[in-house]
């Protein structure tokens with residue numbers, strides 16, 4: 001068995017595997033083959049040269065607070081049915097993650113078909129989302145207050161959306177860094193079973209000419225005649241609260257077209273407090289993407305941390321268990337923050353650690369999904385020093401930090 005990228009002539013075989021594995025209707029293969037780059041694929045090849053399992057890697061960064069970090073984003077994981085449950089994907093994915101750790105990648109992310117399956121590889125749930133439905137008349141009290149205007153744009157204006165989005169992402173957790181191709185294909189278009197459909201693309205520009213908000217949305221009929229319709233918002237982004245107010249005022253002006261406005265947002269992004277009648281809105285929660293720390297020490301060193309006041313210090317020591325990658329396992333990691341500086345080091349052994357957890361739980365802290373306090377309360381973090389627990393809380397989950405939320409599927 002060998003792990004390697006696909007060859008050009010093998011792309012069509014892998015495309016067929018993906019089509020069958022994900023039960024994709026329509027003429028999927030030619031378009032997929034054209035878009036697929038062999039350097040983004042990895043396959044397990046048996047002794048007869050056949051592809052027995054395959055996957056696709058996106059190299060898009062993800063935002064973790066003040067920094068976006070390089071991530072091995074795994075997708076298109078497929079083993080044909082005749083080869084399943086022989087440990088083939090396990091062999092492939094473990095080897096890919098080992099190779100990418102050796103190549104200097106410290107974290108990996110994916111969307112699971114089944115959480116338990118990817119936990120076996122050291123991934124853990126790293127975000128959640130809230131699905132908001134608001135009856136549009138409930139937003140009627142939002143009227144435009146700031147001078148500026150809404151302009152409808154087209155797909156070729158993708159860079160204006162990207163500029164705003166990139167500013168919006170700074171300080172947030174779990175936002176996916178998008179290249180032009182991703183913008184055009186996955187954000188500025190929506191996908192129906194029959195193929196792509198356009199979105200309404202609107203940007204709000206203030207009186208000085210600065211773009212400060214956008215809304216990307218479409219209307220979706222809920223019955224054949226269109227008597228019942230939702231305004232489905234793919235994304236709304238704002239640079240400040242005044243711009244956000246303009247977004248709600250803009251949505252309110254769709255009351256003649258749709259009953260409800262529907263969008264996904266990060267948990268804690270409060271909507272009820274904005275409404276005169278909170279019963280006009282509902283919120284549902286859903287689980288999101290999974291994260292894996294490939295190299296704990298390097299991942300801790302490359303993450304952005306809250307800046308402490310001049311002369312202030314905070315530090316903790318954390319013993320980590322990793323039943324997949326031996327280089328992380330049974331070590332104690334020490335993080336010392338002083339003012340703007342953070343130092344990360346590690347020693348073998350776990351006896352003197354103030355805190356102790358599995359690498360999966362550490363991924364949840366890292367992602368900004370679960371805080372050390374919450375993990376300790378849930379029995380997922382062992383604590384022998386309350387002082388170090390408080391320091392870990394301050395560094396991983398300072399007050400006011402937005403919840404982890406990814407608004408893209410891949």
Ligand SMILES: CC(C)(COP(=O)(O)OP(=O)(O)OC[C@H]1O[C@@H](n2cnc3c(N)ncnc32)[C@H](O)[C@@H]1OP(=O)(O)O)[C@@H](O)C(=O)NCCC(=O)NCCS
Pocket residue numbers: 021022053076077078079080083084085086087088089090091111112113114117120
């Ligand atoms: C999911 C899929 C990739 C698994 O491939 P595979 O080569 O059969 O997986 P492996 O044999 O390497 O199994 C790895 C582990 O997961 C377990 N496992 C395999 N299939 C599983 C399933 N469908 N549900 C839960 N666990 C499963 C195995 O028992 C094994 O566990 P172990 O290490 O404790 O023994 C394959 O079934 C597939 O292509 N499915 C359709 C597409 C899909 O869902 N892809 C994943 C998208 S995120």
